[in-house]
Every structure is written in structure tokens, then in C-alpha cells.
């Protein structure tokens with residue numbers, strides 16, 4: 093489902109001026125606090141009315157200031173999942189899900205997205221007896237009951253502690269991999285975005301700094317300043333060769349070679365995404381020997397991007413994948429880095445956090 097968002101809106105002292113196009117799947121709105129992410133999805137939901145512009149989801153125009161179109165929120169077929177699950181405490185889980193749709197039978201049968209949430213065994217419980225992650229899974233199920241054409245999620249992990257996040261994320265990944273409903277996902281956490289999204293919209297100060305396919309933006313060295321130097325990094329698509337490779341490690345295969353990374357709790361043969369931060373990649377012109385680092389991938393430099401500061405972003409072709417390295421300008425010069433140069437990327441196993449591993453391969 094193609095989308096077009098092109099809106100201007102003054103909110104107090106804040107000026108929102110956001111334009112991007114999308115192609116369905118999961119579109120992450122990523123940016124620092126106060127950059128305008130929630131304001132954009134509120135405009136899509138019809139919870140606020142932009143001063144000017146245009147919003148189209150598929151073939152439905154929801155807002156067109158020139159044409160005098162403003163579809164009211166209840167006619168937009170938009171599901172909204174907030175930071176807090178907002179369940180009714182006096183109703184069971186099943187009643188919460190069916191709330192407002194008494195005529196509609198709730199059943200996970202035949203809906204792969206809904207089944208992926210794994211909530212059947214929770215139906216008779218009170219929301220008081222759910223963990224934060226379980227409650228969010230129920231909130232997503234409830235949002236699906238209106239048979240939305242699009243699902244908006246505003247930082248659904250923000251209110252969860254680290255343990256609950258780790259428990260909830262695999263369900264969310266499975267859900268977005270299975271559902272056919274386009275999702276707009278607001279987050280300021282790049283590890284979540286890297287695991288969940290197909291498309292990325294980077295927001296800065298009320299404007300769209302970048303938008304496009306996630307993998308493309310994350311492997312563009314010129315985008316590093318918009319993503320943030322600490323957060324920037326490319327995604328490797330890997331297959332789990334041996335989840336239990338001993339020593340608390342898993343053995344993964346990427347198109348460029350074998351990797352040993354912290355243990356992942358998935359079946360052998362599973363396809364997943366691994367985010368490798370640019371600042372965790374060391375480059376060497378010769379194949380290093382006697383290093384403690386377990387992962388040494390042959391690469392070819394495809395682009396060297398010099399920014400304002402002391403760092404240089406280097407895009408590397410590694411088999412079919414792209415890696416990104418951030419090194420000092422001084423090192424880049426000393427090594428004579430330039431497009432076409434063959435080198436080796438060195439990645440410490442322990443530098444890759446479990447939270448950076450696990451996104452389902454889509455398709």
C-alpha cells in the first residue's frame with residue numbers, strides 16, 4: 093500500500109513540516125525526543141488536523157487542505173497502539189479485545205499476525221495479572237479488531253523494563269513479519285528499528301532528514317550524522333548455522349563469511365538480521381593474525397565519507413551485504429582508504445549486543 097504524507101502544522105512554538113512516501117510494510121519514524129514523530133502519526137490517525145498538506149493511505153485521501161478533505165478519525169480505519177496498553181482493568185483480556193466490537197467474533201484462527209502475538213492462553217485473565225509485554229500484545233490484538241487498514245504504534249516498548257522488552261520484542265517481530273497490515277512504528281531506539289522496519293523515516297526538528305528503505309539508509313555513510321554517530325551501523329542478513337556453538341556463542345553465516353556472536357535463542361537455520369554498529373568495526377589492510385576478535389570478514393571499500401568531525405564513515409561491500417565502519421580521519425589517511433581497496437573488517441563478538449540480533453528476515 094503506497095502512502096504519501098506531506099503536512100505542515102504549527103504546534104505551539106514547534107513547526108512540523110514532514111514529507112515522505114512509503115510502500116507498505118513497517119515504516120519506522122525514528123528521531124530524538126521532540127523531533128515530531130508522534131505529531132506525524134497523530135495527523136495520520138486524525139487526532140490532530142494539520143494546517144496544510146495532504147495525507148493519502150493507499151487509494152484513500154484522508155486529508156487534503158486544498159480540497160477541503162478531513163476524514164474524521166473514526167472513519168479512517170486506523171489502529172493505534174500507545175506507549176501504555178490502556179486496557180480496562182475490570183474486564184478480562186478477551187473482553188478488552190472485543191471491546192467496541194461485540195458483534196465481531198474474536199478468533200486467532202486464520203490470522204497469522206494475530207496468532208503470532210501468542211495471547212490465546214491469556215484470554216480469561218485480568219489485565220492486572222499481565223506483564224507489561226503481555227498487556228502490549230493484548231493492546232495490539234485489540235487494535236486489530238477494528239480491521240484497520242494501517243496500524244500506528246507509538247513507542248510500544250517505551251514503558252517496559254529491559255527484561256520485558258526482551259520478552260516482548262520477539263512477538264512484535266513475529267507479528268510484523270506475518271501481518272499484511274502496514275505499520276507506522278515510532279521509536280527513538282535504533283536497535284528496535286533495525287529489527288522491525290522495512291522503511292525508515294528519520295525525523296529531526298520537525299522535518300524529515302531522510303526517508304527510504306531501511307537497509308539503504310543504514311548503509312549510506314552520508315546518513316551517519318542524521319542517524320547519530322553512536323547509533324549508525326549497517327544490517328547483516330545472516331543464517332543461524334549453530335545456535336549452540338559452545339562458549340555461549342552462536343555460529344552464523346553471512347554472505348561474506350562465518351561469524352561468532354553472542355548466543356541467540358532461535359532454531360538452527362533461522363534467518364535473522366544483525367546490526368553491526370559502525371563504531372564496533374575495525375579495518376585492516378592485511379588479514380590480521382593472532383587477534384582475540386573472532387570475526388574477520390573480507391571487504392571492499394565502496395565509499396569513504398568525511399564529515400565535519402574527526403571521524404570518517406566507510407561503507408564496505410562484504411559479500412552481498414554492506415558493512416559500515418567509523419574510524420578516525422587520521423587512520424583513513426594512514427591506510428590510504430579509497431573506493432575499490434580490499435581490506436578486512438574486524439568485529440568483536442562481545443561488541444554486538446543481543447538486542448541488536450534477531451529481526452526476522454521478511455518475505
Ligand SMILES: Nc1ncnc2c1ncn2[C@@H]1O[C@H](COP(=O)(O)OP(=O)(O)OP(=O)(O)O)[C@@H](O)[C@H]1O
Pocket residue numbers: 103104105106123124125126127128129130131132280
Ligand atoms: N498540541 C501541542 N501544543 C504545543 N506543542 C506541541 C503540541 N503537540 C506537540 N507539541 C510539541 O511538538 C514537539 C514535537 O512533539 P512530538 O510528540 O511529535 O515529538 P516526538 O518526536 O514524538 O517526541 P517523543 O519521542 O518525546 O514522544 C514537542 O516539542 C512538543 O512539545
